[in-house]
Amino acid sequence: MTRTPHETPGEPGETNPLSALTLDDLRRRTSMKWRTYPEDVLPLWVAEMDVPLAEPVVRAVTDALALGDTGYPAGTAYAEALAGFAAKRWGWDGLAVERTAIVADVMLGVVEMLKLVTGPGDRVVVNPPVYPPFYQFVEHMDRTVVEAPLGADARLDPAALEDAFTRAVAGGRRAAYLLCSPHNPTGTVHTAAELAAVAGLAERYGVRVVVDEIHAPLVTSGDGFVPYLSVPGAERGLSLMSASKAWNLAGLKAALAVGGAGAAADLARLPEEVSHGPSHLGILAHTVALRDGTAWLDALLAGLDANRRLLTELLAEHLPAIGHRPGEATYLAWLDCRALGLGDDPADVFLRRGRVALNSGLPFGTGGAGHVRLNLATSPGILSEAIRRMAAALSTGRER
Structure with a gap:
């Protein structure tokens, strides 16, 4: 069966919401995820997804605004x-x-x-x-x-x-x-x-x-x-x-x-x-x-599954020392970076040297030191580039 470029595996006819927007599209957003850091930083931190909204939601809100509701x-x-x-x-x-x-x-x-x-x-x-x-x-x-x-x-x-x-x-x-x-x-x-x-x-x-x-x-x-x-x-x-x-x-x-x-x-x-x-x-x-909105949700879940697999492959290839157990839920990944020797807050290193924004593990309480939280609800291209940047951050001590 031939698929269109953004068709979600396992969901014929449903597009993958995670592949629908470009980086230029996303940088037009004014929310916290896209305004906290400079434009050269890839933001994979706060719990916002890089997706267009489900069409029924857009229609309901638009209709309400048109009605003055x-x-x-x-x-x-x-x-x-x-x-x-x-x-x-x-x-x-x-x-x-x-x-x-x-x-x-x-x-x-x-x-x-x-x-x-x-x-x-x-x-x-x-x-x-x-x-x-x-x-x-x-x-x-x-x-x-x-x-x-x-x-x-x-x-x-x-x-x-x-x-x-x-x-x-x-x-x-x-x-x-x-x-x-x-x-x-x-x-x-x-x-x-x-x-x-x-x-x-x-x-x-x-x-x-x-x-x-x-x-x-x-x-x-x-x-x-x-x-x-x-x-x-x-x-x-x-x-x-x-x-x-x-x-x-x-x-x-x-x-x-x-x-x-x-x-x-x-x-x-x-x-x-x-x-x-x-x-x-x-x-x-x-x-x-x-x-x-359940059809849209199912397409999203299939896309998230694909991104979890991609993240596992990318880490194995570029950052094999990072410990990672793929989650069964959410669009968040908890990465154990202690073997990298980056101290208690590796998120700081990945931001300064790699220009990738992740959540520091420290505010998550006991067990958070040496960890980062990564938001994988983005396009496969952005996810791949983020992991490449993180790997490159380990090969240089140059501050940016």
């Missing part, structure tokens, strides 16, 4: 679309629309959920290396972070988790567990058994689970993701979900808080003014993405 959000269409997506994609029929609330975005939703189940001075358990805002937001709201590091296999460590829960509830304080599922930055997809074990431990120690599931649609296998609230014992859990990451909608703010059956009373205490934060256009965009 730019007021305040109303209704449950977003929750209904997410419930339908969850049922079709993950086989989960348990997302109850009546136990949802719109919030501005996932991290602000996390803050509001933590306020419902903990108080100032209480402890919040996280699994480093983990998304840096977990630390920043928790500490800003006067809670204390307790670390339960991932195991050497980048999976949840039950012993570390139990130890952290023990410390978190010491002195009779309330405690919460902020779980990242799928995990950022490793791309680990937690299994049903692992999540059930988490739920059991949390109930045993009286720890409330708040889970960030923003990367849930970005799982290699469509049926690989397990919603935390779907596992036995997770009824008192609170989840934050959004179409933001999977459809590249960070600039169109919206997310949903979802409560388990045992968390309905907690969610009911959410202040009404919290719902004022989301953008009406954001909710329209997210709703349409979940309802009508």
Whole structure:
């Protein structure tokens, strides 16, 4: 079968969104990814994808603007679309629309959920290396972070988790567990058994689970993701979900808080003014993405799979000393650069000498030193050039 140049393998007729834009196209963007560094830097850091938006999303937002439909959000269409997506994609029929609330975005939703189940001075358990805002937001709201590091296999460590829960509830304080599922930055997809074990431990120690599931649609296998609230014992859990990451909608703010059956009373205490934060256009965009954007998502997932394979090949050829375990989800790669002898912050070296912007591993907590996070949601050409630049950065000590 003959393919057009940008046709995605395995998705006949669907174009690969990652191959649709040139570097010149992307440099016209004014978002953080493309304005933080000079033009000679390739930005493979912050979680923005180098893709055009799904056509149904563009049409919905354009139609709303043409109509002047730019007021305040109303209704449950977003929750209904997410419930339908969850049922079709993950086989989960348990997302109850009546136990949802719109919030501005996932991290602000996390803050509001933590306020419902903990108080100032209480402890919040996280699994480093983990998304840096977990630390920043928790500490800003006067809670204390307790670390339960991932195991050497980048999976949840039950012993570390139990130890952290023990410390978190010491002195009779309330405690919460902020779980990242799928995990950022490793791309680990937690299994049903692992999540059930988490739920059991949390109930045993009286720890409330708040889970960030923003990367849930970005799982290699469509049926690989397990919603935390779907596992036995997770009824008192609170989840934050959004179409933001999977459809590249960070600039169109919206997310949903979802409560388990045992968390309905907690969610009911959410202040009404919290719902004022989301953008009406954001909710329209997210709703349409979940309802009508799955073909685009499937093409994206195929393109991400191809980029994961390409990254593995490029590292083996140009940077074999870098340790890399391809993730099962997200569009992020966690690279172990300790064998390169670049110190605790190799991202600084790759930026100065190679003109490639990556996330430093240091803000990800314990286990982050000597690592970088690479955003592979770009074109194969840009990804290839970035790895070549990184390799060249090792061959010269010349500062640029």
